[in-house]
Amino acid sequence: MNGRPRAYLTTPIYYASGEPHLGHAYATILTDVLARFARQNGYDVLFQTGTDEHGQKIQAEAEKRGLEPIELCDTMAEHFEAAWERLDISHDRFIRTTEEEHKAVVTAFLQRLWDRDQIYEGTYSGWYCVSDERYWTEKDIGEDKRCQICGKPVTFVEEKNYFFKMSEYQDALVRHIEENPGWIVPEVRRNEILGFLRQPLTDLSISRPKSRLSWGVTLPFDEDHVAYVWVDALINYLTGSGAIDPSAARESQGFDDVTGSWWPADLHVLGKDILTTHAVYWPTLLMGVGLPVPRRILSHGWWVVGDTKMSKSLGNVVDPLELGEKFGTDAVRWYLMREMPTGGDASYTPERFLTRYNELANVLGNLASRVTSMIVKYRDGVVPDAAGRGLDEDIRRTLSTVRARSMAAAKASWTSHARPMAMSKSASLGLRRRTPIPSRRSTKRSPRSPAA
Numbered sequence: 001m002n003g004r005p006r007a008y009l010t011t012p013i014y015y016a017s018g019e020p021h022l023g024h025a026y027a028t029i030l031t032d033v034l035a036r037f038a039r040q041n042g043y044d045v046l047f048q049t050g051t052d053e054h055g056q057k058i059q060a061e062a063e064k065r066g067l068e069p070i071e072l073c074d075t076m077a078e079h080f081e082a083a084w085e086r087l088d089i090s091h092d093r094f095i096r097t098t099e100e101e102h103k104a105v106v107t108a109f110l111q112r113l114w115d116r117d118q119i120y121e122g123t124y125s126g127w128y129c130v131s132d133e134r135y136w137t138e139k140d141i142g143e144d145k146r147c148q149i150c151g152k153p154v155t156f157v158e159e160k161n162y163f164f165k166m167s168e169y170q171d172a173l174v175r176h177i178e179e180n181p182g183w184i185v186p187e188v189r190r191n192e193i194l195g196f197l198r199q200p201l202t203d204l205s206i207s208r209p210k211s212r213l214s215w216g217v218t219l220p221f222d223e224d225h226v227a228y229v230w231v232d233a234l235i236n237y238l239t240g241s242g243a244i245d246p247s248a249a250r251e252s253q254g255f256d257d258v259t260g261s262w263w264p265a266d267l268h269v270l271g272k273d274i275l276t277t278h279a280v281y282w283p284t285l286l287m288g289v290g291l292p293v294p295r296r297i298l299s300h301g302w303w304v305v306g307d308t309k310m311s312k313s314l315g316n317v318v319d320p321l322e323l324g325e326k327f328g329t330d331a332v333r334w335y336l337m338r339e340m341p342t343g344g345d346a347s348y349t350p351e352r353f354l355t356r357y358n359e360l361a362n363v364l365g366n367l368a369s370r371v372t373s374m375i376v377k378y379r380d381g382v383v384p385d386a387a388g389r390g391l392d393e394d395i396r397r398t399l400s401t402v403r404a405r406s407m408a409a410a411k412a413s414w415t416s417h418a419r420p421m422a423m424s425k426s427a428s429l430g431l432r433r434r435t436p437i438p439s440r441r442s443t444k445r446s447p448r449s450p451a452a
């Protein structure tokens with residue numbers, strides 16, 4: 001250990017049944033920006049992203065394409081990795097839930113829950129949405145018996161299930177959220193979770209019978225069942241931290257002492273649609289095995305197109321890679337960071353994209369070219385070693401505010417992106433005011449000067 005501060009940042013792992021889209025790109029670029037900023041500020045950073053590769057949807061999509069599930073996952077993982085390379089993502093680790101190491105950590109995690117008497121066997125009977133892999137109550141689905149998320153018809157199932165005693169952690173979780181106001185940002189999402197927790201928390205079904213779904217991690221205590229895909233997926237954050245050594249004896253796998261590992265994660269970045277799994281299931285599961293919870297959860301909003309949701313079926317999905325090809329990766333990165341208030345929603349329109357794109361050219365680009373040409377013209381092309389005036393104080397203040405906020409409140413990212421534009425504007429204004437009048441007499445270097 002070198003004594004430097006450390007930061008472990010994660011994106012969600014993306015479901016490998018579809019191609020990377022603007023929403024994935026946003027979350028990944030946001031995390032990338034925070035990771036780069038942490039590195040610049042002297043942190044040792046572990047930045048992890050990856051793909052979520054088990055579950056019914058993958059199994060079904062592979063069948064549809066006439067592939068083995070792993071073949072589909074290999075292809076999609078490659079697509080995601082290629083996308084992140086093109087978008088200049090600086091991740092340190094790309095994790096796949098089909099990796100042997102991850103599967104071993106999931107097994108160890110479930111065994112640990114079992115050993116601590118956190119799991120019991122029960123029967124689930126009720127309604128199930130195959131597409132979202134979740135159960136619904138009679139009340140949820142209404143008269144037409146449709147899934148509340150995807151709208152597809154649900155099916156009635158009655159099956160053996162293993163349940164995690166999530167309800168036992170309700171009070172501890174509420175206390176944690178109340179005592180740590182910045183644990184979930186932004187605040188509107190924190191309040192949403194606190195609202196959710198005012199209802200009694202149920203236990204969590206953590207298994208699916210293999211008779212229905214075989215593409216998953218087999219439970220260590222019942223080989224006829226696989227882990228519920230969400231439980232499997234959430235554990236990726238722990239796998240990446242290196243805290244758990246599944247090959248060690250049960251009592252020394254690392255659950256009692258995470259020293260030397262990257263756990264707990266400093267920041268999970270995720271969309272508001274998967275906030276409950278991250279802010280309720282995940283921390284309670286961690287409490288169940290006796291591990292510390294992540295330090296912060298940043299929940300971002302959704303991208304819509306105009307005023308409609310971006311969706312495959314509507315055919316209005318914006319491809320970030322296509323945009324990058326046309327305007328350059330930096331323009332895409334800038335647009336996404338500048339346009340969406342961190343935590344809120346934003347609407348993609350070509351006009352707004354161009355507005356942000358032109359801002360780079362007209363404000364930052366103009367300033368850069370003005371400064372460069374003035375240095376050439378008045379300082380023989382050498383950057384003068386002069387005492388700072390003008391913007392120095394402003395820049396110093398901005399940087400220190402952003403630094404202080406960056407790790408403590410990642411939501412500050414958006415406002416931080418507005419600052420350089422504001423400063424560039426005032427710098428341009430200052431330059432215009434201070435452009436020396438005598439330059440007009442300098443015929444040698446200024447052929448267009450009218451006062452020759």
Ligand SMILES: [Zn+2]
Pocket residue numbers: 129130131132133147148149150151152
């Ligand atoms: Zn559904």
